[in-house]
Amino acid sequence: MKDALRLFNVLSYVSPGLGGYDVAFAESLLNGFRKSGSALLTSLVNVKAPGMPADIKDLLRQKGYSVHKTICSLILALTGAASSSHAATLMESLANCDDSFFSAIHDRQNEIKPVAPVIAGHQHHAWFKVPSADNGTLWFTQPLLDSNLTILGYYLQTSNLEALNMGKYYYWGFILKESPEIVMTQLNHLSWSRADDEYYSQALIKDPGEHDWKKNPAAVGSIAPAKGSTEKLLMLSKSGNQTKLLCSIQGDVPPELLYTVRPDLAEEKRP
Structure with a gap:
């Protein structure tokens, strides 16, 4: 107002x-x-x-x-449409795989709400209301354009493999119309690596006892992180006729670390 x-x-x-x-x-x-x-x-x-x-x-x-x-x-x-340093797009903020993505949703919620339900939180964060809080796909009522890419929906998945000593895996991100090759072209500020049929970028690792993330050139999404460590990366893969651009945090993921990356999960636990 x-x-x-x-x-x-x-x-x-x-x-x-x-x-x-x-x-x-x-x-x-x-x-x-x-x-x-x-x-x-x-x-x-x-x-x-x-x-x-x-x-x-x-x-x-x-x-x-x-x-x-x-x-x-x-x-x-x-x-906020004019600035010497332009506001990050949804794609750019998603690529960070941190809470800035949920701030970007908050900033653009008026634009997003006509095509997808959004919940606003208390710390300048907002998130998509997916049918299941842990796993599921929210299909937009109509495509949303961002960074010259066509967003068709939002995807969440959580897997608990602690019984196999592989830790927990949290995935979140967009389902896109364009091919992985076109997505990489539009997000050409990122450096991509390929493993089998998937591409990876922004791979980071936090070893036991360390407070800061560091680059993880050995990251592969299908291999469990070393015991006690946490990995974070951006994943790009073909999914049928569509493409998934997902963030992942995996391995030993304590709540206090998870919530810095996924504030939506912390907000949803509020009374």
């Missing part, structure tokens, strides 16, 4: 003809831009946010480029 109030005040100053409309109108503009992303001048007039009166669209057209530019700049600043 603070952002909407700031926008409304500037709208009233730049164009007195807008002064008769309340903060809800400013909020509708903000919501429209959060959904439409980088659309600028033409989308400001054509945005389909709730409560946008037709005469306001006409007024914005008549005011011309300078007012459009001022309003657009402010909206982009308030929605």
